[in-house]
Amino acid sequence: MTESTEGRFPAVFLDRDGVLIEDCGYPHLDEHLVFMPGAAEAVARLNKAGFLAIVVTNQSGVARGLFSEQRMHDFNALMVRTLAARGARIAAVYACPFHDEARDPAWHHPDHPDRKPNPGMILRAAAEHDIALSRSFLIGDRQGDLEAARRAGIPGFLFDGQNLDAFARELLGG
Ligand SMILES: [Mg+2]
Incomplete structure (x- = not known):
């Protein structure tokens, strides 16, 4: 993985399901x-706080x-x-359809770089949307989400499943 260059825009990476x-x-x-x-x-x-919202979802x-x-x-x-x-503006959705137990060989991959906990979707989004990873973070509901954030070098926060707006407000500092 090459070192990604620092872009202009902060982003929040959001898991989809949960x-x-x-x-x-x-869900489909x-x-x-x-x-x-x-x-x-x-x-x-x-x-409104200036973050691009990017969805990163294993599918x-x-x-x-x-x-x-x-x-x-x-x-x-x-x-x-x-x-x-x-x-509510979503700038892009990144979805990873690959899995190591795929029935269809087209979607088989033992450890696809996009599949969280790998950081592929985050890093690709950063490159494609001029994202400043140093000012970005992720919200997920599983440890795999947080691990993907860690591997991309950004903070990850575990959503408790209650109210996402209250959670975001807290993260933004009230
Ligand atoms: Mg999830």
């Missing part, structure tokens, strides 16, 4: 789109044959549109 939306177990159908309490308000608050459901890559993209697009309608 942070932005409820984790019902491989439109009716699975249920936001966590305070999700839209949190993203709007972070935007092994594709590798497991539970849904297609296109369905994954469509579901993510619906989430982004719905948030945007509530004044």
Whole structure:
């Protein structure tokens, strides 16, 4: 991994399932789109504080044959549109469909650099969106999220699953 150059914009990297939306177990159908309490308000608050909001999500459901890559993209697009309608701007969604137990060989990888706890999605987003990693952080609901943050050299915070806006407000210092 090459040293990434420092970009201009601070970013918050957000896990999807269990942070932005409820984790019902491989959410992918439109009716699975249920936001966590305070999700839209949190993203709007972070935007207002100057952070690009970047979603970084493991989606092994594709590798497991539970849904297609296109369905994954469509579901993510619906989430982004719905948030945007509530004044919450997602700059980009990075999703990793690879898994070491993939049924489809196209999605098989023993340890894909994008799959958290690896930091690939964070580092790629940083390069593609001119992100200042030194002023960025991650919010996740699993240790793997925090480990990905650590490997990318940014702080990671474990969301308690309560209210994301209250959590973000606390992180921003009240
Ligand atoms: Mg999660």
